[in-house]
Amino acid sequence: MTNLNEFTTLGLDSRLIKQLEAQGIDTPTDIQRETIPVMLQGKDVIAQAQTGTGKTFAFLLPILEKIDTEAPEVQALIVTPTRELAIQITSELMKLVEERDDVNVLAVYGGQDVERQIKHLNKQVHIVVATPGRLLDHVRRETIDLSHTSYLVLDEADQMLHIGFLREVEDIINETPESRLTALFSATMSSDIKQLAKRFMRSPEKIRGKEKGKTVEEIEQFVIETTDRRKFGSLTETIDEVRPFLGIIFCRTKRRVSKLNGDLKAKGYLSDELHGDLSQSKRESVIKRFRDAKIQLLVATDVAARGLDIEGVTHVFNYDIPQDTESYIHRIGRTGRAGGDGASYTFIAAKDQSFIQMIEKGIGKKLARKTVEGALPDGEERNEERRNDQRSRSSHSSRKTVSSNNRNRNSGRNRNKR
Template identity: 60%
Template structure:
C-alpha cells in the first residue's frame, strides 16, 4: 500500500506522483499532510529540497471543489521563479484531475491578460505579493472565498520587504481560512505574523537530508572590504571551479560584482530579482549547460536552485544566520559529490561568524587566497 494512500491522498494524485517518479512520502510530507488534511493551521520549518511543495499542494488539491466557480486556495510566494515552479508542480499533480484550474499571477506578465484569465474558472491562484495586491486593488481578483492560504518561503518574503502586502492580502481572505506557513527560518516578524493571523498552529520541523554538510569542505578567509574582490579573484584563479555560485547580500552588490568580473574576463552572469523573467531563465539554462562558470546570486534568487555539478560556493558576503549559511553551501556537495565552500570574512562580520560557529559548524581558516585549499 502506497505511503501516500495511507496518508489519505486519493489514487488520481498518487498516479500523478508515480508518473513523476515519486513513490514514498518524505518526512515533511508524512508529518504535514495529515495535519493539513485535518484542516489545522500549520507552521512548517523546512528547507528547499525536503519535498515541502508536495506537502502542502496535495492537501490543497484534496479539498478543492471543481464544481464551485471560485478561488478556493491561494499560495503566496516571494519570486516569479517560485510562482512558475509551483504552478508547474501543481499542473503535474492534476493531470488526472483536469477539472481543477490553477493560475499563476506575478509581475512581468501582461496584467490585462491576467485579468481575462481571472474572469474564467480558477480554483487555485499562485502569485507574488505585489501583483496579487495590484489585482485586489483593481477589483479583478476576489479572495473572500479563499479557505486555504499558503505562505511559501515566508522568511524570503519578509527579507524582500513584502510583509505589509502579505498582511493586506491575508485580510482579504475568508476569516475562517486554514493557513499554512512554510519557511526555512523563523525570524521574529514571521513569528509575529503567525501569532496575529493563525489559529493554534501545529509546529512541524524537518531537517533536510540533502543539506547535510559532511561532503562539503568549509573554509573561511579573512579579508577587508577593500581587498574582498581581489581575494575572490585569487580564490577563483587558484581553485579553477568547474561551476561555482558566488553569493552576495544585495541585488546591487551582485550586479556590481558581476560587471567587474566580466570586465576582467571571467565567464559570469548575475541572478537576482531585478532581471526580467526571460533573462533569469536564460541565465539558469546557460549555467546548467556549463556556458557560465560563475553565477553571482542573491539568496532570494537562489531559493529552490538545484543544479548538479556545482563544485564551489563562495560566500562573498557572509550570510546573517545559520540556516542561510547551510542553504547556500548546500548548493554544492550534492548527490554524493564533494564540494568546497569558502566564506570571505571582514572585521565587521565577526558577529555573524560567531553565530554560525556557535551552531557547531567549523570552518577551516585559510592563511591566504593563494593557499591550496582543494585537499588531496
C-alpha cells in the same frame, strides 16, 4: 507494503499517485509523510523545512486532493517571496495536473502583463500562486476575490518577512476567510514568524523536516581571510582549486553582482548574473542555463536567489559576507541538494570580523579558516586596511558627534523660543 502504496496510505487518490509515478516519485519524504495527513484532516500546519526537502509537494498534494473543481472561485492561494519561486511552484503544480482539464492554475507575479493576467482571471481559476505585491494589486483592482479561499500557504515565510513583506502578508491574510486552513513553511523560526502564527493560525500542528539536502552542520564551511584588494584573486584561486560543478556566488548589491560577473567572464569563466534589474525573460533564461549546466557560476544577490532549488550546486561562495545569520543559512542551503556534497566559502576582510563572529555565534560553531595563497596580504597592506577601517569608524563616530551637537544646539534654540 510497496513504496507506492505508502502514498496511498497518506490519503491520496489514484490520479495523484499516477502523476507521481510518472515523475519517478515513489517514496514520500519526511516532510511529506508528516504534513500531508495533517492538511487532509483540515488542520493548520507550521512546517520548518528548507528548500530541497520536498516541501512543495507536501502542500500541493493535499490541496489537489481536496479542491472542488465544480466550484468557480479561487480555493487555494500559495504566496511566495519571489517570482522565481512562484514560477517554480507553478511548474511543479502543472506537472501534477497535466492529465486533468478540471483544475485551473494561475501564477501572479511582477514582470508579467497585468492585462493578460486579468484575462486569465476572467476564467475559472481554482489555485493562485502569487508574490505579495502583484497579488495585492489584483485585490485592489477587484480582479481577484479571496473571500472563498479554503487553503492559504505561506511558503518561505521567513524570507517574505526578511524582505519586508510583513504588512502585505497581513493584508493578504485579512482578505481570506477565518475558516481557511493555513500552512506556513519556513526554513527558520524567528520571533516574527511565531508572532504571525499566533495571530492568524488556529492551534497549528508543528512539523520539523528532517531532510534538508544537507543540514548546516553537514555542509563543509570555510572562511578565507583576505583584503578587499585581494578578494577577487582569492575567489578565482579558490574556484580553480575546488572546481565546482555548479557554484553560486553571492554579492551584496546588484552593482557588485554585475561588476564581479564581468570580471569573471573576462577571465574566461562560464558565468552569468541574477538580480532584480533583469527582465523576467532574461531571469528565466539565466536560471535555465544554470540548471542545464550551460554556465558554471551564477553571481547573484540574496533576493534574486531565494527559492532557487537546483540540484547539482556543489559550492556556495560568499564574496560579500551576509549581514545576518538567517541570510547565511539560506545562502549555504543552496548547496548539498538531494544528499549530494556541499561546501561554502566565505571571504572576509578585517572590517568583516564582527559579522563572522555573529554568524558563528548564530549557528553555534566556529568555522574553519582556510588559507589561499593569494588571499593573505603582506604586513604593510594588512596595516593599511586596518588604518582604513579605523578611519571609517572614526569618521562615523565624528559624524554622530557633530549630529548630536547640532541637535543639542537646535534643542537649545527651540527652548529659547518657547
